[in-house]
Amino acid sequence: MNLAAADLGELLQLVPVQRAGAALLLAAVGLPVVGVVIVGLDIMPVRFAMMHVALLGIAVGLLTGLDPMLCALVACALAGAGVAPLARTPDGLSGAMGLLMSLAIAAALLVLSISGVNASGAFALLWGSILSVGSADLWLLGVLAAAVPALFWWRRRDLALLLYDRELALSAGVRVDRLTLLLLVLVAVAVAGAIKLTGALLVDALTLLPALAARRLGASLTSITAWAVGIGLTVNATGFLVALRLDLPPGPVLVLTAGAVVLAVHLIPERRISSWRSTAASVSLPSWH
Template sequence: MTLALADVGALLELAPVQRAGLALWLAAVGLPVIGVIIVGLDIMPVRFAMMHVALFGIAVGMLTGLDPMLCALAACALAGAGVAPLAATPGGLSGAMGLLMSLSIAAALLLLSVSGVNASGAFALLWGSILSVGTPDLIVLGILAAVVPGLFWWRRRDIGLLLYDRELAHCSGVPVRALTAALLVLVAIAVAGAIKLTGALLVDALTLLPALAARRLGSSLKSITLWAVGIGVVVNLTGFLLALWLDWPPGPVLVLTAGSLVLAVHCLPERRIGSWRAPASASLPSSH
């Protein structure tokens, strides 16, 4: 079933739809940069672990009567800071993420079971509820849209060196531990902040997929990041409008839109895959 353009226009006049559109636009400014960081640091397991941690935070919020999403953000931020020391070696971080996923989901299920709290509300966030976005969610996404690009621009040289080579960054005077911890906390908060938009299971549409497409198009860290943000804006707004027109759930449509764009980009003739994780013999990528 598809709606007439006039019907879509009428939907766009509704406050929940406008809040959802604004949330997706804010997410497109900050979250693709998080995707660039995830790919650059090679910390793919982190986003899966934080989905489980967010579910635990939601369970705590439902039990205590506090805002579930704020509890999820707090839980993810603490978890991100807690695992930061393990990021010194990729193997140590991967193992910690596996343990964190198992413990978080077990604790969430146990908490929901023994407390008698209706688990359907918590698990509903696994699938997203974009039209229920409220002012607190917009505030969180607005902060991320300001802080993530701001931190990236402020410390772009240090971040570029860190993503290129950790040892080289350390030898160049970059505060590797502190910067890695800050980036992990941002990744954790971003994953939690995006859950209501697409659901925990589909959060890659807002973070990772734009970054994957941007790596094919950019030739430096700066250009890759700009491409990721631009792709995020196009995917989010196009996917949302398409979902309204088709009367389909926005989360899956956003993922399919982003995935289609990634596939299309990778079908283009290869110029140069922008990579700041090149071999050591290659020249350092520009951050300008």
């Protein structure tokens, strides 16, 4: 059922709605940049692996009585650090992610079976619960919104080399193993932090899709990052308002909005994109390599 403009205004006065909107705006600053890492390192399976690891963390939280989302974040961070040594080649990391997915979901089901708790609370992460965002979630997203762009600006040369070519980064003196470890932990925590907003199945709307559109438009790591954040802010704000206006679940609306942007960007003629890149080069933005 559609809401009138006045009703939408009243809805935006509700604290849970305001928290959800704030969470999406904070997520739009940090998570699309994480998507740039996912695309650059070619580690698409990481989202699915971390979804399963988060499920295991939530199951452990339900068993022990600890905060399930905190357990999910810790589990994802440890998993990201654990697979980092296998990231020397994309194939090695992809295989590790497949193994991680299988082991994590098996362990989660075993923990849920042993504990005897209601599994619906654990599997709710598949669909998200954006209106249940709390202060802890906002703090986490706020830290990511500050830390991720800051890291990209501080280590932009090393990151550009690593995302362009690992061997080139090694020959240039970049501490590739340490940087890769940091990035994988950051990706894992970011994916876990976004699960409550859209659900694990739709987390791509906040991470991967803005980055895919940005890679098409940007000419350098700096410009790609800026495009990713700009697209993320636009998609999250627009999708959330449309979902409220039409009384629809935000997760699918955000995915469809982001997907429409990606498709629109890829329909732009290559000649026009090349002219934009020439303009970007004229203002001396750092390149990927």
